[in-house]
Amino acid sequence: MKILIDTLGADKGVKEIVEASILALDRIDYEPILVGPEDEIKSHLNEADISKVKIIDAKDQIFNEDKPTLAIRRKKESSMVKAMKFLKEGSADGMISPGSTGALLTGATLIVGRIDNVERAAITLIIPGLKSNTIMLDVGANMDISPELGLKFARMAKSYAKVLFNHENPSIGLLNIGLEEGKGNEFSLKTYELLKESDLNFAGNVEPYDLMTTEADIILTDGFAGNIALKTAEGVGKNLLGLFKEAIMSNYKTKLGGLLLKDSLKKALDQLDLDSTGAAPLLGSKNPVFKAHGSTNKDQFAAGIVQLAKFIEAGVIEDIEKDMNKEGENND
Amino acid sequence: MKILIDTLGADKGVKEIVEASILALDRIDYEPILVGPEDEIKSHLNEADISKVKIIDAKDQIFNEDKPTLAIRRKKESSMVKAMKFLKEGSADGMISPGSTGALLTGATLIVGRIDNVERAAITLIIPGLKSNTIMLDVGANMDISPELGLKFARMAKSYAKVLFNHENPSIGLLNIGLEEGKGNEFSLKTYELLKESDLNFAGNVEPYDLMTTEADIILTDGFAGNIALKTAEGVGKNLLGLFKEAIMSNYKTKLGGLLLKDSLKKALDQLDLDSTGAAPLLGSKNPVFKAHGSTNKDQFAAGIVQLAKFIEAGVIEDIEKDMNKEGENND
Numbered sequence: 001m002k003i004l005i006d007t008l009g010a011d012k013g014v015k016e017i018v019e020a021s022i023l024a025l026d027r028i029d030y031e032p033i034l035v036g037p038e039d040e041i042k043s044h045l046n047e048a049d050i051s052k053v054k055i056i057d058a059k060d061q062i063f064n065e066d067k068p069t070l071a072i073r074r075k076k077e078s079s080m081v082k083a084m085k086f087l088k089e090g091s092a093d094g095m096i097s098p099g100s101t102g103a104l105l106t107g108a109t110l111i112v113g114r115i116d117n118v119e120r121a122a123i124t125l126i127i128p129g130l131k132s133n134t135i136m137l138d139v140g141a142n143m144d145i146s147p148e149l150g151l152k153f154a155r156m157a158k159s160y161a162k163v164l165f166n167h168e169n170p171s172i173g174l175l176n177i178g179l180e181e182g183k184g185n186e187f188s189l190k191t192y193e194l195l196k197e198s199d200l201n202f203a204g205n206v207e208p209y210d211l212m213t214t215e216a217d218i219i220l221t222d223g224f225a226g227n228i229a230l231k232t233a234e235g236v237g238k239n240l241l242g243l244f245k246e247a248i249m250s251n252y253k254t255k256l257g258g259l260l261l262k263d264s265l266k267k268a269l270d271q272l273d274l275d276s277t278g279a280a281p282l283l284g285s286k287n288p289v290f291k292a293h294g295s296t297n298k299d300q301f302a303a304g305i306v307q308l309a310k311f312i313e314a315g316v317i318e319d320i321e322k323d324m325n326k327e328g329e330n331n332d
Numbered sequence: 333m334k335i336l337i338d339t340l341g342a343d344k345g346v347k348e349i350v351e352a353s354i355l356a357l358d359r360i361d362y363e364p365i366l367v368g369p370e371d372e373i374k375s376h377l378n379e380a381d382i383s384k385v386k387i388i389d390a391k392d393q394i395f396n397e398d399k400p401t402l403a404i405r406r407k408k409e410s411s412m413v414k415a416m417k418f419l420k421e422g423s424a425d426g427m428i429s430p431g432s433t434g435a436l437l438t439g440a441t442l443i444v445g446r447i448d449n450v451e452r453a454a455i456t457l458i459i460p461g462l463k464s465n466t467i468m469l470d471v472g473a474n475m476d477i478s479p480e481l482g483l484k485f486a487r488m489a490k491s492y493a494k495v496l497f498n499h500e501n502p503s504i505g506l507l508n509i510g511l512e513e514g515k516g517n518e519f520s521l522k523t524y525e526l527l528k529e530s531d532l533n534f535a536g537n538v539e540p541y542d543l544m545t546t547e548a549d550i551i552l553t554d555g556f557a558g559n560i561a562l563k564t565a566e567g568v569g570k571n572l573l574g575l576f577k578e579a580i581m582s583n584y585k586t587k588l589g590g591l592l593l594k595d596s597l598k599k600a601l602d603q604l605d606l607d608s609t610g611a612a613p614l615l616g617s618k619n620p621v622f623k624a625h626g627s628t629n630k631d632q633f634a635a636g637i638v639q640l641a642k643f644i645e646a647g648v649i650e651d652i653e654k655d656m657n658k659e660g661e662n663n664d
Contacts, residue, residue, distance in 0.1 A: 130571060143517035177555075185554075231540035232564040236569055236572075237568055246600050254592060254596040256592055259589070261589035271575070
């Protein structure tokens, strides 16, 4: 299995991504194709490891500040565009990138192309839960979507959840402002109806209180509300942890208190299993495209490569295509 | 100044609310009209305090589980409905309730009535910020609103913010998924344009990361996204604090650590000034209606009464009416 690895775009730099690709070789059998500045990539590899990878030289980088459409069209020498062209040609089985989400999404549409009958691709996120992890989508790609497209997002996520969680019939919750049927905005009201009538394992509405504690495998939302929830959670989490750190650092007594708590606190926070998945797919892309967080570290990125390999091996996209063809036929 | 106090609906019971109304007498000069079960209310008052309050006997209660419209129409003997009728008649200057938000909102429309030219009332929330507090609206009353109504919500919040923050020209941010103009869904894109063209002090988009750190006085959002943000923040906050508590309680060493941190932690969390406002208005109601949280305590509810008194004294509703009449004329 050949996996394209975009080495540019991680906060921690090329080295972290190169080392992650080698680390993943201990866990799965695959051929890493590292895309990025060849000299720098080589400088992070020892003799033995160089023979295990292929390198596609790419000097240019797409940044978060670049306008996605312009960048994808014009930065032909960027690692992301080069990787996507290889993917499109069939020269590899999937790709993973820590780079700009917007550019990756645009490239997945303009270069790689979409699955038939899926009008838009969705950004997925794995929420680290206290009971179990949850796939949330769309978390920011599509602002105003139809309930029909929402249902397709749910179907695609189901194919992915089967592989990620090893559940035969993954459950799907709808992000909403109340548990009861009849709550919500126009999108959520209509999508609720479609989910209820569908053959999917619909678990009803999920309130945002329960994002970290829900037992649903999938949470469906439109990209606006999904992005609002995601960024609210990140902001509150960051601010609260900041207040705790401040409390611990305020004097000698509190520093000692912090020291006594350290291990136990780490254990508690480790329940939020941030490292286990490492990356998540853009669902709707015709070939597997995984997005890792810009702040990814070696372990997380290696876990992302492992997830991508599982996704490829299980034939998630073929599964989605079959499902969407059926959908298309039903609509004819 | 006469203030109607709905004594039913608080998690801590009638006693907490009755005591709060007496506590507020130390801080402002007002006439409390306590609405609820007379015998119970009296049992929580001493001789001296009984002479300072009026009581309107009301045996029935509207619960959170009641359907708001049905409850407001049928539970004529409930404390909430009785208080609203008194308010409508002009027998008091404002009311405050810890009861069902949905019922309060419905009653504000069906019994009290709306301000001319304001099609819907909005639920406001005071976000405890790390830099300063912020008024957010709408946090759940109206799901799919027009950008024009959004602009009216912003105008009403401005009148309130002048009193709450003592700012001459309060700043208004728009809750959105990115800082740049051109981000967002249809509602936020159009509302951005209206705010930019208006005479309001528009501060641009506010990302949900920054809910607790923004310096904007007001954050405008539609009720769906606002409610999603609010409930996500509450859920993440609760879960993280739960993890910390768990870490502290796990053994003797960590309990000692927790003890050493206690004061400092309390001080850090006190920056999130949850008690200072205590309640927030339903904006759009023709007479002042304040909603306190169901989990309110004595201090918070007393603070809510003080805020309501300020709101009445400053003539916020008259200010809004003037503004909306001007709006109406401009549209003619």
